[in-house]
Amino acid sequence: MLKNTGTRCDLMLFGALGDLARRKLFPALYQLERAGLLAPGSRILAIARTRANTREIRERLFEKLRDHVKARDFDEAVARTLLERVDYQLLDFTDSEGFGALREWRDELRNELIVYMATPPSMYGVIARNLKATRCCNDRTRVVVEKPIGHDLASSQVINDELGEVYRESQLFRIDHYLGKETVQNLIALRFANNLFASQWDQNHISHVEITVAESVGIEGRWGYFDQAGQIRDMIQNHLLQLLCLIAMDPPADLSADSIRDEKVKVLKALKQITPDIMERYVVRGQYTSGTSDGKPVPGYLDEEGANRGSSTETFVALKAEIDNWRWSGVPFYIRTGKRLPEKLSQIIIHFKPAPHYIFDPDQKHLANNKLIIRLQPDEGMELKILTKDQGLDKGMRLRQGPLELTFSETFEAERIPDAYERLLWEVMRGNQYLFVRRDEVEYAWRWVDQIIGNWKDSGEPPKRYASGTWGPVASIAMITRDGRSWYEDA
Numbered sequence: 001m002l003k004n005t006g007t008r009c010d011l012m013l014f015g016a017l018g019d020l021a022r023r024k025l026f027p028a029l030y031q032l033e034r035a036g037l038l039a040p041g042s043r044i045l046a047i048a049r050t051r052a053n054t055r056e057i058r059e060r061l062f063e064k065l066r067d068h069v070k071a072r073d074f075d076e077a078v079a080r081t082l083l084e085r086v087d088y089q090l091l092d093f094t095d096s097e098g099f100g101a102l103r104e105w106r107d108e109l110r111n112e113l114i115v116y117m118a119t120p121p122s123m124y125g126v127i128a129r130n131l132k133a134t135r136c137c138n139d140r141t142r143v144v145v146e147k148p149i150g151h152d153l154a155s156s157q158v159i160n161d162e163l164g165e166v167y168r169e170s171q172l173f174r175i176d177h178y179l180g181k182e183t184v185q186n187l188i189a190l191r192f193a194n195n196l197f198a199s200q201w202d203q204n205h206i207s208h209v210e211i212t213v214a215e216s217v218g219i220e221g222r223w224g225y226f227d228q229a230g231q232i233r234d235m236i237q238n239h240l241l242q243l244l245c246l247i248a249m250d251p252p253a254d255l256s257a258d259s260i261r262d263e264k265v266k267v268l269k270a271l272k273q274i275t276p277d278i279m280e281r282y283v284v285r286g287q288y289t290s291g292t293s294d295g296k297p298v299p300g301y302l303d304e305e306g307a308n309r310g311s312s313t314e315t316f317v318a319l320k321a322e323i324d325n326w327r328w329s330g331v332p333f334y335i336r337t338g339k340r341l342p343e344k345l346s347q348i349i350i351h352f353k354p355a356p357h358y359i360f361d362p363d364q365k366h367l368a369n370n371k372l373i374i375r376l377q378p379d380e381g382m383e384l385k386i387l388t389k390d391q392g393l394d395k396g397m398r399l400r401q402g403p404l405e406l407t408f409s410e411t412f413e414a415e416r417i418p419d420a421y422e423r424l425l426w427e428v429m430r431g432n433q434y435l436f437v438r439r440d441e442v443e444y445a446w447r448w449v450d451q452i453i454g455n456w457k458d459s460g461e462p463p464k465r466y467a468s469g470t471w472g473p474v475a476s477i478a479m480i481t482r483d484g485r486s487w488y489e490d491a
Protein backbone atom coordinates (compact mmCIF):
# COMPACT_ATOMS: atom_id res chain seq x y z
CA MET A 1 0.00 0.00 0.00
CA LEU A 2 1.44 3.38 -0.99
CA LYS A 3 1.60 5.99 1.74
CA ASN A 4 1.14 9.69 1.33
CA THR A 5 4.38 11.62 1.02
CA GLY A 6 3.71 13.49 4.22
CA THR A 7 4.63 16.62 2.28
CA ARG A 8 1.88 19.17 2.04
CA CYS A 9 1.60 20.50 -1.49
CA ASP A 10 -0.07 23.49 -3.05
CA LEU A 11 -1.07 22.62 -6.60
CA MET A 12 -1.73 25.58 -8.90
CA LEU A 13 -3.62 24.23 -11.87
CA PHE A 14 -3.61 26.63 -14.82
CA GLY A 15 -6.30 25.73 -17.40
CA ALA A 16 -8.34 24.01 -14.68
CA LEU A 17 -11.56 23.98 -16.68
CA GLY A 18 -10.03 22.71 -19.92
CA ASP A 19 -10.47 19.31 -21.49
CA LEU A 20 -7.35 17.73 -19.99
CA ALA A 21 -8.08 18.97 -16.48
CA ARG A 22 -11.69 17.78 -16.59
CA ARG A 23 -11.12 14.40 -18.18
CA LYS A 24 -7.77 13.40 -16.73
CA LEU A 25 -6.30 15.59 -14.00
CA PHE A 26 -9.21 15.91 -11.57
CA PRO A 27 -10.11 12.22 -11.92
CA ALA A 28 -6.44 11.40 -11.20
CA LEU A 29 -6.46 13.67 -8.14
CA TYR A 30 -9.68 11.96 -7.07
CA GLN A 31 -7.97 8.56 -7.21
CA LEU A 32 -5.00 9.87 -5.22
CA GLU A 33 -7.43 11.21 -2.62
CA ARG A 34 -9.25 7.89 -2.56
CA ALA A 35 -5.98 6.05 -2.02
CA GLY A 36 -5.07 8.41 0.84
CA LEU A 37 -2.08 9.78 -1.04
CA LEU A 38 -2.81 13.48 -0.70
CA ALA A 39 -1.22 14.76 2.49
CA PRO A 40 -3.52 16.54 4.94
CA GLY A 41 -3.30 20.27 4.34
CA SER A 42 -2.54 19.92 0.61
CA ARG A 43 -4.50 22.44 -1.45
CA ILE A 44 -5.47 22.98 -5.08
CA LEU A 45 -5.94 26.33 -6.77
CA ALA A 46 -7.99 25.95 -9.96
CA ILE A 47 -7.16 28.84 -12.27
CA ALA A 48 -9.14 29.74 -15.38
CA ARG A 49 -10.86 32.68 -17.01
CA THR A 50 -14.49 31.63 -16.50
CA ARG A 51 -16.40 34.05 -14.29
CA ALA A 52 -17.48 31.96 -11.27
CA ASN A 53 -16.80 31.56 -7.57
CA THR A 54 -15.23 28.68 -5.67
CA ARG A 55 -18.57 27.16 -4.65
CA GLU A 56 -19.80 27.11 -8.27
CA ILE A 57 -16.53 25.65 -9.54
CA ARG A 58 -16.59 22.91 -6.89
CA GLU A 59 -20.09 21.94 -8.02
CA ARG A 60 -19.04 21.95 -11.65
CA LEU A 61 -16.00 19.79 -10.88
CA PHE A 62 -18.13 17.42 -8.83
CA GLU A 63 -20.27 16.77 -11.91
CA LYS A 64 -17.17 16.29 -14.05
CA LEU A 65 -15.81 13.76 -11.56
CA ARG A 66 -19.08 11.89 -11.69
CA ASP A 67 -18.82 11.85 -15.51
CA HIS A 68 -15.20 10.81 -15.76
CA VAL A 69 -14.52 8.52 -12.80
CA LYS A 70 -15.71 4.96 -13.39
CA ALA A 71 -19.03 4.42 -11.60
CA ARG A 72 -17.66 1.52 -9.55
CA ASP A 73 -14.83 3.76 -8.23
CA PHE A 74 -16.96 6.81 -7.54
CA ASP A 75 -17.56 7.68 -3.90
CA GLU A 76 -19.36 10.95 -3.31
CA ALA A 77 -17.64 11.48 0.06
CA VAL A 78 -14.18 11.15 -1.48
CA ALA A 79 -15.12 13.61 -4.23
CA ARG A 80 -16.34 16.10 -1.61
CA THR A 81 -13.15 15.69 0.42
CA LEU A 82 -11.06 16.39 -2.68
CA LEU A 83 -13.14 19.41 -3.63
CA GLU A 84 -12.80 20.85 -0.12
CA ARG A 85 -9.16 21.35 -1.04
CA VAL A 86 -10.06 23.34 -4.17
CA ASP A 87 -10.20 27.12 -4.40
CA TYR A 88 -10.95 28.94 -7.62
CA GLN A 89 -9.16 31.95 -9.07
CA LEU A 90 -10.41 33.83 -12.11
CA LEU A 91 -7.38 34.97 -14.09
CA ASP A 92 -6.23 35.75 -17.59
CA PHE A 93 -2.71 34.31 -17.64
CA THR A 94 -1.41 37.31 -19.55
CA ASP A 95 -2.57 39.69 -16.80
CA SER A 96 0.59 40.09 -14.71
CA GLU A 97 -1.16 42.22 -12.06
CA GLY A 98 -3.72 39.47 -11.53
CA PHE A 99 -1.01 37.12 -10.29
CA GLY A 100 -1.00 39.07 -7.01
CA ALA A 101 -4.08 37.05 -6.06
CA LEU A 102 -2.08 33.84 -6.45
CA ARG A 103 0.59 35.23 -4.12
CA GLU A 104 -2.11 35.92 -1.55
CA TRP A 105 -3.42 32.37 -1.85
CA ARG A 106 0.07 31.10 -1.13
CA ASP A 107 -0.15 32.93 2.27
CA GLU A 108 2.84 31.88 4.36
CA LEU A 109 4.34 29.86 1.46
CA ARG A 110 4.43 26.92 3.84
CA ASN A 111 3.55 24.19 1.38
CA GLU A 112 5.73 22.91 -1.45
CA LEU A 113 4.40 24.37 -4.70
CA ILE A 114 3.52 22.40 -7.82
CA VAL A 115 2.52 24.41 -10.87
CA TYR A 116 0.64 22.47 -13.55
CA MET A 117 0.27 24.22 -16.89
CA ALA A 118 -2.68 22.47 -18.58
CA THR A 119 -2.75 25.24 -21.16
CA PRO A 120 -1.63 25.82 -24.73
CA PRO A 121 2.21 25.78 -24.75
CA SER A 122 2.23 29.42 -25.88
CA MET A 123 1.18 30.27 -22.30
CA TYR A 124 4.06 28.49 -20.52
CA GLY A 125 6.54 31.38 -20.77
CA VAL A 126 4.14 34.10 -19.68
CA ILE A 127 2.86 32.06 -16.73
CA ALA A 128 6.43 31.31 -15.61
CA ARG A 129 7.46 34.96 -15.82
CA ASN A 130 4.37 36.20 -13.99
CA LEU A 131 4.82 33.64 -11.22
CA LYS A 132 8.41 34.73 -10.79
CA ALA A 133 7.60 38.44 -10.85
CA THR A 134 5.05 37.99 -8.06
CA ARG A 135 7.46 35.75 -6.10
CA CYS A 136 4.91 32.94 -6.07
CA CYS A 137 7.55 30.32 -6.76
CA ASN A 138 11.03 29.54 -5.57
CA ASP A 139 13.83 27.16 -6.50
CA ARG A 140 11.96 24.21 -4.98
CA THR A 141 8.83 24.75 -7.07
CA ARG A 142 8.04 21.90 -9.46
CA VAL A 143 6.54 22.81 -12.79
CA VAL A 144 4.58 20.40 -14.94
CA VAL A 145 4.14 21.14 -18.64
CA GLU A 146 2.18 19.24 -21.23
CA LYS A 147 3.13 17.91 -24.62
CA PRO A 148 3.62 18.74 -27.40
CA ILE A 149 6.31 21.28 -26.44
CA GLY A 150 6.10 23.54 -29.48
CA HIS A 151 5.34 22.91 -33.09
CA ASP A 152 8.84 22.13 -34.29
CA LEU A 153 12.43 22.27 -33.03
CA ALA A 154 12.71 26.05 -33.22
CA SER A 155 9.46 26.77 -31.35
CA SER A 156 10.23 24.12 -28.73
CA GLN A 157 13.58 25.80 -28.12
CA VAL A 158 11.84 29.13 -27.57
CA ILE A 159 9.45 27.55 -25.04
CA ASN A 160 12.22 25.64 -23.29
CA ASP A 161 14.34 28.81 -23.14
CA GLU A 162 11.44 30.74 -21.61
CA LEU A 163 10.93 28.06 -18.98
CA GLY A 164 14.68 27.82 -18.47
CA GLU A 165 14.89 31.53 -17.65
CA VAL A 166 12.80 30.91 -14.55
CA TYR A 167 13.35 27.25 -13.61
CA ARG A 168 16.24 24.83 -13.51
CA GLU A 169 15.92 21.60 -15.51
CA SER A 170 15.56 19.69 -12.24
CA GLN A 171 12.35 21.65 -11.53
CA LEU A 172 10.72 20.86 -14.89
CA PHE A 173 8.42 17.87 -15.32
CA ARG A 174 7.60 17.54 -19.04
CA ILE A 175 4.68 15.16 -19.30
CA ASP A 176 4.40 12.38 -21.80
CA HIS A 177 1.50 10.46 -20.33
CA TYR A 178 2.55 7.24 -22.08
CA LEU A 179 5.47 7.07 -19.64
CA GLY A 180 2.93 6.85 -16.82
CA LYS A 181 1.17 3.81 -18.25
CA GLU A 182 1.73 0.69 -16.19
CA THR A 183 2.87 -1.51 -19.09
CA VAL A 184 5.18 1.14 -20.44
CA GLN A 185 7.00 1.21 -17.12
CA ASN A 186 6.98 -2.54 -17.25
CA LEU A 187 9.17 -2.38 -20.35
CA ILE A 188 11.99 -1.30 -18.06
CA ALA A 189 11.33 -4.20 -15.69
CA LEU A 190 10.95 -6.68 -18.54
CA ARG A 191 14.17 -5.68 -20.21
CA PHE A 192 16.45 -5.05 -17.27
CA ALA A 193 15.18 -7.46 -14.60
CA ASN A 194 15.09 -10.53 -16.87
CA ASN A 195 18.46 -11.66 -18.13
CA LEU A 196 16.62 -14.04 -20.43
CA PHE A 197 15.64 -11.08 -22.60
CA ALA A 198 18.73 -8.97 -22.02
CA SER A 199 20.86 -11.51 -23.86
CA GLN A 200 18.46 -11.65 -26.83
CA TRP A 201 17.84 -7.95 -27.27
CA ASP A 202 19.79 -7.02 -30.39
CA GLN A 203 20.24 -7.46 -34.12
CA ASN A 204 21.63 -10.97 -33.65
CA HIS A 205 18.30 -12.21 -32.32
CA ILE A 206 15.58 -9.74 -33.31
CA SER A 207 14.51 -9.35 -36.93
CA HIS A 208 12.15 -6.40 -36.55
CA VAL A 209 9.93 -4.54 -34.11
CA GLU A 210 6.37 -3.27 -34.58
CA ILE A 211 4.75 -0.52 -32.58
CA THR A 212 1.05 0.14 -33.13
CA VAL A 213 -0.91 2.82 -31.31
CA ALA A 214 -4.38 2.72 -32.82
CA GLU A 215 -7.33 4.83 -31.74
CA SER A 216 -10.94 4.31 -32.72
CA VAL A 217 -11.87 7.89 -31.85
CA GLY A 218 -11.56 10.78 -34.28
CA ILE A 219 -10.37 14.20 -33.19
CA GLU A 220 -13.08 14.59 -30.53
CA GLY A 221 -13.99 18.21 -31.26
CA ARG A 222 -10.34 19.34 -31.08
CA TRP A 223 -10.05 20.61 -34.66
CA GLY A 224 -8.39 23.90 -33.61
CA TYR A 225 -5.54 22.07 -31.94
CA PHE A 226 -5.33 18.93 -34.03
CA ASP A 227 -5.35 20.49 -37.47
CA GLN A 228 -2.24 22.49 -36.54
CA ALA A 229 -0.54 19.41 -35.13
CA GLY A 230 -1.49 16.30 -37.09
CA GLN A 231 -0.74 12.78 -35.97
CA ILE A 232 3.02 13.13 -36.35
CA ARG A 233 3.27 15.98 -33.85
CA ASP A 234 0.43 14.77 -31.64
CA MET A 235 1.60 11.15 -31.27
CA ILE A 236 4.87 10.26 -33.03
CA GLN A 237 7.08 13.11 -31.79
CA ASN A 238 6.31 12.17 -28.22
CA HIS A 239 4.48 8.94 -27.30
CA LEU A 240 5.70 6.66 -30.10
CA LEU A 241 9.30 7.84 -30.02
CA GLN A 242 9.31 7.37 -26.25
CA LEU A 243 8.12 3.78 -26.71
CA LEU A 244 10.78 3.21 -29.34
CA CYS A 245 13.43 4.59 -26.96
CA LEU A 246 12.37 2.30 -24.12
CA ILE A 247 12.58 -0.73 -26.43
CA ALA A 248 15.85 0.28 -28.06
CA MET A 249 17.90 1.93 -25.30
CA ASP A 250 20.95 0.34 -23.72
CA PRO A 251 20.73 -0.69 -20.06
CA PRO A 252 20.95 2.38 -17.83
CA ALA A 253 23.48 2.27 -15.00
CA ASP A 254 20.67 2.73 -12.47
CA LEU A 255 17.06 3.84 -12.29
CA SER A 256 17.84 7.52 -11.81
CA ALA A 257 16.10 9.98 -14.13
CA ASP A 258 19.28 11.06 -15.87
CA SER A 259 20.66 7.56 -16.38
CA ILE A 260 17.46 6.56 -18.18
CA ARG A 261 17.20 9.80 -20.12
CA ASP A 262 20.85 9.64 -21.21
CA GLU A 263 20.20 6.25 -22.79
CA LYS A 264 17.01 7.42 -24.48
CA VAL A 265 18.82 10.40 -25.96
CA LYS A 266 21.47 8.11 -27.49
CA VAL A 267 18.71 6.27 -29.35
CA LEU A 268 17.13 9.49 -30.62
CA LYS A 269 20.51 10.69 -31.83
CA ALA A 270 21.08 7.43 -33.70
CA LEU A 271 17.78 7.51 -35.62
CA LYS A 272 18.54 7.38 -39.32
CA GLN A 273 17.41 10.46 -41.21
CA ILE A 274 14.56 9.85 -43.64
CA THR A 275 15.73 11.75 -46.69
CA PRO A 276 13.44 12.75 -49.60
CA ASP A 277 14.71 9.92 -51.82
CA ILE A 278 13.50 7.21 -49.40
CA MET A 279 10.34 8.92 -48.13
CA GLU A 280 8.00 6.98 -50.37
CA ARG A 281 9.28 3.64 -49.07
CA TYR A 282 9.63 4.71 -45.43
CA VAL A 283 6.66 6.93 -44.60
CA VAL A 284 2.93 6.80 -45.31
CA ARG A 285 0.53 9.45 -44.15
CA GLY A 286 -3.20 9.24 -44.30
CA GLN A 287 -6.40 11.13 -43.54
CA TYR A 288 -9.67 9.45 -42.64
CA THR A 289 -12.79 9.76 -44.73
CA SER A 290 -16.29 8.81 -43.57
CA GLY A 291 -16.96 5.25 -42.49
CA THR A 292 -17.94 3.51 -39.29
CA SER A 293 -16.76 3.45 -35.72
CA ASP A 294 -18.24 0.98 -33.22
CA GLY A 295 -20.79 0.09 -35.86
CA LYS A 296 -22.03 3.67 -36.22
CA PRO A 297 -21.53 5.97 -39.22
CA VAL A 298 -18.95 8.72 -38.64
CA PRO A 299 -17.94 11.72 -40.77
CA GLY A 300 -14.62 12.11 -42.53
CA TYR A 301 -11.90 14.39 -41.12
CA LEU A 302 -12.82 17.20 -43.51
CA ASP A 303 -16.42 17.11 -42.27
CA GLU A 304 -15.56 17.29 -38.56
CA GLU A 305 -16.94 20.21 -36.58
CA GLY A 306 -15.00 23.40 -37.38
CA ALA A 307 -13.17 21.79 -40.31
CA ASN A 308 -11.38 23.58 -43.07
CA ARG A 309 -12.26 21.51 -46.14
CA GLY A 310 -8.86 22.07 -47.76
CA SER A 311 -6.81 20.67 -44.88
CA SER A 312 -4.05 18.22 -45.68
CA THR A 313 -3.34 17.39 -42.05
CA GLU A 314 -2.62 13.71 -41.46
CA THR A 315 -4.62 11.58 -39.03
CA PHE A 316 -2.52 8.46 -39.68
CA VAL A 317 1.19 7.82 -40.01
CA ALA A 318 3.05 4.59 -40.68
CA LEU A 319 6.80 4.63 -40.93
CA LYS A 320 9.91 2.56 -40.86
CA ALA A 321 12.51 3.84 -38.40
CA GLU A 322 16.08 2.58 -38.36
CA ILE A 323 18.63 3.03 -35.64
CA ASP A 324 22.20 3.40 -36.75
CA ASN A 325 24.10 1.68 -33.97
CA TRP A 326 25.64 -1.72 -33.22
CA ARG A 327 22.68 -3.09 -31.34
CA TRP A 328 20.04 -2.30 -33.96
CA SER A 329 21.79 -2.19 -37.29
CA GLY A 330 19.52 -3.86 -39.86
CA VAL A 331 16.49 -4.08 -37.52
CA PRO A 332 13.61 -1.93 -38.76
CA PHE A 333 11.09 -0.52 -36.29
CA TYR A 334 7.72 -0.35 -38.05
CA ILE A 335 5.53 2.22 -36.39
CA ARG A 336 1.90 3.12 -37.07
CA THR A 337 -0.61 5.29 -35.34
CA GLY A 338 -3.91 6.72 -36.44
CA LYS A 339 -7.34 7.95 -35.53
CA ARG A 340 -10.60 6.25 -36.57
CA LEU A 341 -8.94 2.84 -36.86
CA PRO A 342 -11.03 -0.26 -36.13
CA GLU A 343 -10.19 -0.45 -32.42
CA LYS A 344 -8.27 1.16 -29.57
CA LEU A 345 -5.14 -0.91 -29.35
CA SER A 346 -1.57 -0.15 -28.36
CA GLN A 347 0.95 -2.93 -28.65
CA ILE A 348 4.58 -3.63 -29.32
CA ILE A 349 5.64 -6.81 -31.08
CA ILE A 350 9.21 -8.00 -30.91
CA HIS A 351 9.82 -10.45 -33.75
CA PHE A 352 12.73 -12.76 -32.98
CA LYS A 353 14.80 -14.31 -35.72
CA PRO A 354 14.21 -17.99 -36.52
CA ALA A 355 16.57 -20.68 -35.27
CA PRO A 356 19.72 -20.82 -37.43
CA HIS A 357 18.98 -24.30 -38.76
CA TYR A 358 15.39 -25.46 -39.33
CA ILE A 359 14.62 -29.20 -39.10
CA PHE A 360 10.82 -29.34 -39.04
CA ASP A 361 8.13 -29.53 -41.73
CA PRO A 362 9.06 -27.02 -44.48
CA ASP A 363 5.36 -26.08 -44.75
CA GLN A 364 5.50 -24.71 -41.24
CA LYS A 365 8.62 -22.62 -41.64
CA HIS A 366 6.59 -19.39 -41.54
CA LEU A 367 5.82 -20.14 -37.86
CA ALA A 368 9.47 -20.38 -36.95
CA ASN A 369 10.09 -17.08 -35.25
CA ASN A 370 9.15 -16.36 -31.67
CA LYS A 371 7.27 -13.19 -30.94
CA LEU A 372 6.96 -11.18 -27.77
CA ILE A 373 3.72 -9.22 -27.68
CA ILE A 374 3.55 -6.40 -25.20
CA ARG A 375 -0.02 -5.14 -24.82
CA LEU A 376 -0.11 -1.57 -23.52
CA GLN A 377 -3.86 -1.15 -23.77
CA PRO A 378 -6.44 -2.52 -23.43
CA ASP A 379 -5.95 -5.69 -21.42
CA GLU A 380 -2.41 -4.87 -20.27
CA GLY A 381 -0.07 -7.81 -20.37
CA MET A 382 2.58 -9.72 -22.25
CA GLU A 383 2.57 -12.83 -24.35
CA LEU A 384 5.49 -14.82 -25.68
CA LYS A 385 4.56 -16.90 -28.72
CA ILE A 386 6.57 -20.10 -28.65
CA LEU A 387 6.53 -23.27 -30.70
CA THR A 388 5.68 -26.63 -29.21
CA LYS A 389 4.90 -30.04 -30.64
CA ASP A 390 1.27 -30.56 -31.57
CA GLN A 391 -0.36 -33.23 -29.40
CA GLY A 392 -1.65 -36.55 -30.74
CA LEU A 393 -0.24 -39.73 -32.23
CA ASP A 394 -1.10 -38.69 -35.76
CA LYS A 395 0.65 -35.32 -35.57
CA GLY A 396 4.26 -36.52 -35.75
CA MET A 397 6.54 -33.53 -35.25
CA ARG A 398 3.95 -30.96 -36.35
CA LEU A 399 4.57 -27.66 -34.65
CA ARG A 400 2.04 -25.50 -32.94
CA GLN A 401 2.39 -21.88 -31.89
CA GLY A 402 1.07 -21.09 -28.44
CA PRO A 403 1.36 -18.33 -25.85
CA LEU A 404 3.21 -18.06 -22.57
CA GLU A 405 0.79 -15.51 -21.25
CA LEU A 406 0.75 -12.89 -18.52
CA THR A 407 -2.34 -10.74 -18.16
CA PHE A 408 -1.62 -8.42 -15.26
CA SER A 409 -5.16 -8.19 -13.95
CA GLU A 410 -5.56 -12.00 -13.84
CA THR A 411 -2.10 -13.10 -12.73
CA PHE A 412 -1.55 -10.57 -10.00
CA GLU A 413 -5.16 -10.08 -8.96
CA ALA A 414 -4.16 -6.47 -9.03
CA GLU A 415 -6.27 -3.78 -7.55
CA ARG A 416 -7.23 -1.48 -10.42
CA ILE A 417 -4.38 -0.43 -12.70
CA PRO A 418 -3.80 3.27 -12.04
CA ASP A 419 -4.30 5.71 -14.89
CA ALA A 420 -1.12 7.30 -16.27
CA TYR A 421 -1.94 10.72 -14.83
CA GLU A 422 -2.33 9.31 -11.31
CA ARG A 423 1.14 7.82 -11.48
CA LEU A 424 2.64 10.97 -12.97
CA LEU A 425 1.04 13.37 -10.47
CA TRP A 426 2.17 11.09 -7.66
CA GLU A 427 5.75 11.11 -9.00
CA VAL A 428 5.69 14.92 -9.27
CA MET A 429 4.63 15.11 -5.62
CA ARG A 430 7.54 12.86 -4.73
CA GLY A 431 9.92 14.84 -6.93
CA ASN A 432 10.86 11.86 -9.14
CA GLN A 433 11.73 12.93 -12.68
CA TYR A 434 12.42 9.52 -14.22
CA LEU A 435 9.02 9.35 -15.94
CA PHE A 436 9.37 12.84 -17.40
CA VAL A 437 11.09 14.03 -20.53
CA ARG A 438 14.31 16.06 -20.50
CA ARG A 439 14.83 19.02 -22.81
CA ASP A 440 17.36 17.30 -25.07
CA GLU A 441 14.98 14.36 -25.62
CA VAL A 442 12.26 16.73 -26.79
CA GLU A 443 14.66 18.49 -29.09
CA TYR A 444 16.21 15.39 -30.70
CA ALA A 445 12.70 14.03 -31.26
CA TRP A 446 11.71 17.27 -32.99
CA ARG A 447 14.86 17.22 -35.11
CA TRP A 448 13.90 13.79 -36.49
CA VAL A 449 10.22 14.57 -36.98
CA ASP A 450 10.92 17.98 -38.53
CA GLN A 451 12.79 16.46 -41.46
CA ILE A 452 9.80 14.23 -42.25
CA ILE A 453 7.39 17.15 -42.05
CA GLY A 454 9.78 19.19 -44.21
CA ASN A 455 9.80 16.43 -46.83
CA TRP A 456 5.99 16.35 -46.87
CA LYS A 457 5.90 20.08 -47.34
CA ASP A 458 8.43 20.05 -50.17
CA SER A 459 6.70 17.24 -52.02
CA GLY A 460 3.27 18.87 -51.71
CA GLU A 461 1.72 15.43 -51.85
CA PRO A 462 -1.60 15.19 -49.98
CA PRO A 463 -2.22 12.44 -47.42
CA LYS A 464 -3.69 9.18 -48.68
CA ARG A 465 -7.35 8.64 -47.81
CA TYR A 466 -8.60 5.74 -45.71
CA ALA A 467 -12.13 4.95 -44.66
CA SER A 468 -12.93 5.32 -40.95
CA GLY A 469 -12.97 1.89 -39.37
CA THR A 470 -10.11 0.49 -41.48
CA TRP A 471 -6.41 0.04 -40.67
CA GLY A 472 -5.24 3.07 -42.64
CA PRO A 473 -4.18 3.55 -46.26
CA VAL A 474 -3.27 0.38 -48.18
CA ALA A 475 0.13 1.97 -48.77
CA SER A 476 0.92 1.30 -45.08
CA ILE A 477 0.40 -2.41 -45.71
CA ALA A 478 2.49 -2.22 -48.88
CA MET A 479 5.28 -0.50 -46.92
CA ILE A 480 5.82 -3.51 -44.67
CA THR A 481 4.91 -6.16 -47.27
CA ARG A 482 7.70 -4.84 -49.50
CA ASP A 483 10.11 -6.05 -46.82
CA GLY A 484 8.49 -9.51 -46.80
CA ARG A 485 6.64 -8.87 -43.52
CA SER A 486 3.15 -7.99 -42.36
CA TRP A 487 1.54 -6.08 -39.50
CA TYR A 488 0.84 -8.53 -36.70
CA GLU A 489 -2.72 -9.74 -36.37
CA ASP A 490 -3.63 -12.05 -33.53
CA ALA A 491 -5.05 -15.21 -35.04
Ligand SMILES: NC(=O)C1=CN([C@@H]2O[C@H](COP(=O)(O)OP(=O)(O)OC[C@H]3O[C@@H](n4cnc5c(N)ncnc54)[C@H](OP(=O)(O)O)[C@@H]3O)[C@@H](O)[C@H]2O)C=CC1
Pocket (backbone or CB within 6 Å): 014, 015, 016, 017, 018, 019, 020, 021, 048, 049, 050, 091, 092, 093, 094, 117, 118, 119, 120, 121, 123, 146, 147, 148
Ligand atom coordinates in the same frame (compact mmCIF):
# COMPACT_ATOMS: atom_id res chain seq x y z
N1 LIG B 1 -6.91 17.17 -23.87
C1 LIG B 1 -6.09 16.13 -23.94
O1 LIG B 1 -6.49 14.95 -23.96
C2 LIG B 1 -4.62 16.35 -23.96
C3 LIG B 1 -4.07 17.62 -23.86
N2 LIG B 1 -2.72 17.79 -23.84
C4 LIG B 1 -2.13 19.13 -23.69
O2 LIG B 1 -2.65 19.73 -22.51
C5 LIG B 1 -2.75 21.13 -22.69
C6 LIG B 1 -4.19 21.55 -22.43
O3 LIG B 1 -5.00 20.89 -23.38
P1 LIG B 1 -6.58 20.90 -23.31
O4 LIG B 1 -7.04 20.80 -21.91
O5 LIG B 1 -7.04 19.91 -24.29
O6 LIG B 1 -6.90 22.35 -23.88
P2 LIG B 1 -8.18 23.24 -23.57
O7 LIG B 1 -8.19 24.30 -24.61
O8 LIG B 1 -9.38 22.43 -23.38
O9 LIG B 1 -7.80 23.88 -22.15
C7 LIG B 1 -6.89 24.92 -22.03
C8 LIG B 1 -7.44 25.87 -21.03
O10 LIG B 1 -6.55 26.97 -20.92
C9 LIG B 1 -7.34 28.14 -20.84
N3 LIG B 1 -6.61 29.32 -21.31
C10 LIG B 1 -5.96 29.47 -22.49
N4 LIG B 1 -5.42 30.70 -22.56
C11 LIG B 1 -5.75 31.32 -21.39
C12 LIG B 1 -5.49 32.61 -20.85
N5 LIG B 1 -4.77 33.52 -21.51
N6 LIG B 1 -5.97 32.91 -19.63
C13 LIG B 1 -6.71 32.00 -18.95
N7 LIG B 1 -7.01 30.77 -19.42
C14 LIG B 1 -6.53 30.44 -20.62
C15 LIG B 1 -8.52 27.89 -21.73
O11 LIG B 1 -9.56 28.72 -21.33
P3 LIG B 1 -10.79 29.06 -22.30
O12 LIG B 1 -11.59 27.80 -22.29
O13 LIG B 1 -11.43 30.20 -21.61
O14 LIG B 1 -10.20 29.39 -23.63
C16 LIG B 1 -8.80 26.41 -21.47
O15 LIG B 1 -9.71 26.22 -20.43
C17 LIG B 1 -2.28 21.43 -24.09
O16 LIG B 1 -0.91 21.77 -24.05
C18 LIG B 1 -2.47 20.08 -24.81
O17 LIG B 1 -1.59 19.95 -25.91
C19 LIG B 1 -1.87 16.72 -23.88
C20 LIG B 1 -2.35 15.44 -23.98
C21 LIG B 1 -3.76 15.15 -24.08
Ligand SMILES: O=C1O[C@H](COP(=O)(O)O)[C@@H](O)[C@H](O)[C@H]1O
Pocket (backbone or CB within 6 Å): 215, 234, 235
Ligand atom coordinates in the same frame (compact mmCIF):
# COMPACT_ATOMS: atom_id res chain seq x y z
O1 LIG C 1 -1.66 12.82 -26.18
C1 LIG C 1 -2.60 12.35 -26.77
O2 LIG C 1 -2.98 11.08 -26.50
C2 LIG C 1 -4.28 10.62 -26.82
C3 LIG C 1 -4.21 9.11 -26.76
O3 LIG C 1 -3.89 8.73 -25.45
P1 LIG C 1 -4.38 7.32 -24.85
O4 LIG C 1 -3.82 7.30 -23.48
O5 LIG C 1 -5.89 7.36 -24.90
O6 LIG C 1 -3.83 6.28 -25.74
C4 LIG C 1 -4.71 11.11 -28.20
O7 LIG C 1 -6.07 10.76 -28.42
C5 LIG C 1 -4.58 12.60 -28.26
O8 LIG C 1 -4.90 13.04 -29.57
C6 LIG C 1 -3.17 13.03 -27.93
O9 LIG C 1 -3.11 14.45 -27.82
